[in-house]
Amino acid sequence: MKKQLTNLRAWLWPALGMSGLVVLVLLVLTAVSNRKREEIRDVLIDIAEVKSQQASLDKQSFDDLLRKSFGITFTGRPLGEIDIRRVEAVLEQDPFVKAAEVWVDTRYDLHILLYPREPVLRIMDGKGQDYYLDIEGNRIPKSKKFWARTLVATGDIPPHVPDFKERKNYLLKDLYELTLDILNDPYMAGLTEQIHLQNGEFVLYPKVGNQKIYLGKYEQIEDKFERLKRFYEKVLPVKGLERYKSIDLRFDGQVVCKKGNGK
Numbered sequence: 001m002k003k004q005l006t007n008l009r010a011w012l013w014p015a016l017g018m019s020g021l022v023v024l025v026l027l028v029l030t031a032v033s034n035r036k037r038e039e040i041r042d043v044l045i046d047i048a049e050v051k052s053q054q055a056s057l058d059k060q061s062f063d064d065l066l067r068k069s070f071g072i073t074f075t076g077r078p079l080g081e082i083d084i085r086r087v088e089a090v091l092e093q094d095p096f097v098k099a100a101e102v103w104v105d106t107r108y109d110l111h112i113l114l115y116p117r118e119p120v121l122r123i124m125d126g127k128g129q130d131y132y133l134d135i136e137g138n139r140i141p142k143s144k145k146f147w148a149r150t151l152v153a154t155g156d157i158p159p160h161v162p163d164f165k166e167r168k169n170y171l172l173k174d175l176y177e178l179t180l181d182i183l184n185d186p187y188m189a190g191l192t193e194q195i196h197l198q199n200g201e202f203v204l205y206p207k208v209g210n211q212k213i214y215l216g217k218y219e220q221i222e223d224k225f226e227r228l229k230r231f232y233e234k235v236l237p238v239k240g241l242e243r244y245k246s247i248d249l250r251f252d253g254q255v256v257c258k259k260g261n262g263k
Contacts, residue, residue, distance in 0.1 A: 040074050040082065041108045050118040057096055057116050058145035065094065074110055082110070095139075096146045119148040121179045121195075125157045137165050137176055151179055155197035171197060174218035178202060181221050187229055201250075209241045216250035224249040231255045 043066075045059045067073060069090045074082060084102050091100035091114065099115040117140055119132040132140040132148055139160045140146070153175055158164075164172045175197060182188045182195075194205040204213040215224055227249055235255075236243075248256040 038079050038108050040077050040079060040104070040110050043074050043110045043112065045112045045114065048113060048115045050116055056147055057114060061145035062091065062094070062112070062114065066090065079104060079108065087112070095141055096143065098134075116146070119150050120183060121153055121176070122148070122150050123153045123157055123160075125154060129157065129159070131160070133160075133176060133179070135180075151182065151192060151195060153179070153195045153197065156199070157197055171200060175202075178215075178218055178221065181225075185225060188225055191232070211244055212246045214246065214248040214250055220252075227253075227255050231257075 043063065045062055047057050047059065066087065070087075072081075082104075084104075087102045088100045091097055091102075091112070096116055097114055098117045101111075101113040101115075103111050105111060117134040117136075117138060119140055120135050121133045122131070123133065124130050130142050132142070132150065134140055156171075157175065158170060158172045160172060161167075164170055165176065167173060175195065178195065182192050191206050192204050193207040196203040196205065201217055202215040204215060205211075206213065213228065215221070228247065231247065243260060244257045245260045246258040248254075248258075250256075
């Protein structure tokens with residue numbers, strides 16, 4: 001008799017365990033099915049702040065983009081009709097968006113978090129180019145739905161090509177690297193308003209004052225920055241900001257200035 005009970009238990013417990021597992025699976029599938037039938041209550045779009053906090057995106061333009069891409073309004077649609085991964089892919093194809101995160105919360109609100117590209121330079125030259133470079137060197141077109149407050153570059157700037165950072169002796173690469181050098185130096189970032197490129201040499205325009213700061217070619221930049229800082233900190237407080245119309249750093253170890261009256 002005891003042997004029979006033992007055999008019964010050996011068979012019964014696995015059977016009960018299997019039955020419980022089946023019930024659990026059915027409950028999960030039912031819950032998933034019910035969730036897919038729930039309707040999207042609202043679409044909430046948020047824009048993440050970039051590190052510089054100097055760029056912004058227009059939320060409404062992305063609502064319009066989704067409506068155009070999917071041909072529907074998400075609000076009131078069953079959750080099962082919304083392909084979250086496709087929504088993210090559509091948003092990330094936009095040239096102003098670096099990444100997108102999309103999810104649905106327990107209230108069935110559809111959340112969209114957009115990470116904008118971080119612009120570092122606006123390029124405006126005499127050939128009609130007008131666009132931004134982001135911190136990774138990507139080209140961002142000018143648009144009403146995107147604004148940014150950045151350094152400005154003018155002059156003889158070569159066109160943007162996808163591999164410009166790998167090219168040798170390409171002035172756009174020098175311009176991009178000079179921009180990063182300026183932004184990574186708090187003193188220079190606070191000083192500089194514009195970068196002008198002419199005949200392969202760089203000229204800086206400060207935010208305050210009318211001086212032209214001649215950097216020359218993209219070489220020995222750290223040394224040139226240090227000479228300029230010393231000049232601003234030691235000479236200008238004594239001589240005055242408006243005394244000089246140009247500051248020339250192209251000569252090794254020197255700061256050559258031209259007075260405002262041309263002498």
